Amino acid sequence: MAFQHQALNSAEAELAELRRASAKVGGSDPVEALREIDCEPETVRDGATKVEAGADQEQDAGRTYAEATASADDNWDGDAAAAYLFDAGNLGADRRRRLAAAEDTAAAGQRIADGLDALARSSASQATAIAGEAASAVQTVLHPPTLPGGAPVTDPLVRQLHEQRMAEAAARVRRACAEIEDAVRRNVEQIAELGDALDGLTEPVASTPAVA
Template identity: 35%
Template sequence: MTLELFEHPALTSTAARLASLRAAAGRIGAPDPVAVLRHLDCAPSAIRTSAAAVDAGSVVVTTAAAEFRTGVDLAETGGSAETFGTWADTVDGQYAEAARAAASTAALGLLIADRLDALAVSTATEVSAIAEAAQPAASAVLSDDRSAEVVSTVSGACASVVRTVQQKVASLSSLAAQLEPLTTPAVDLS
């Protein structure tokens, strides 16, 4: 058997623990307990890295906004200060909004990474326990025992893995609502 690799290390180690159950499932036509784990595969460390980059960008925008505001304050003492001031206030507001949006996006990225990480780890733990409980039956099936009891145990374990993953995936719907604001531009530059 080849080692099934996942982005999340807990799922990779769980896939290894499911090897026997997977092989038994294949022999009796039950759902593949390793394949279903793909629905929860994620790379929280990559999301955290991206969030950190966005956060660093928000700091740059905040610094640029402060420098811009200082320049505006100096320029507003000139002849056409009112027209320039109105334009500058608009740009300054856009800088501030972009910085807030970037910081908010970074914070949300960290939240998502933590939530996905926790879901992958808890799924790995639950699924590993299911596989461990079914190990004797899986071994029996792999030894060509097709008695109703062992086939039912293997089939039931695979169905339990599928239900566990489905429940975890369903719990992600609350994150979707938090992602909605990211689908529109943070700042209208027109």
């Protein structure tokens, strides 16, 4: 299954040999580890952009409303005018609060999208760097060394050294996969911090009651 984030798709290709080697020695799957951080920041960014566009429209409507209220203030007198202007002032204040909340939500959405993008890219970069450091061990696991001509290892000492080398390579491959899992896990933990950007923005803005 393809990743949603392009950086993770690219990393998957670079992790192919480590993945094969790990499967041979009973290690974890480094590609599956990356799926924990897979995301689509553009979807979040698009949502924030729509909220921002709605805020712009609200701002235009608020400006028109303010102009109409000012005109009424200039051309209307008496108790009815005073009552209207009082309610109009409350409504205007509500509109401004809602506009500010929408603008804050849009900005928070953009920050979250940027943060998710950075975490996905960081996970991909860390994973490929770790795989690169284990490249020699990966090749040893995938292509075990043999004697010239492909003859089997029969000398006890040579066999012992061969088995030790293979065991060390296998351990190095497993460790690399575990390091990738740890790197991704640390980045996943930071997603909750991005969500904190929306704290206080999800409650509806209370309206000021009009005076009867």
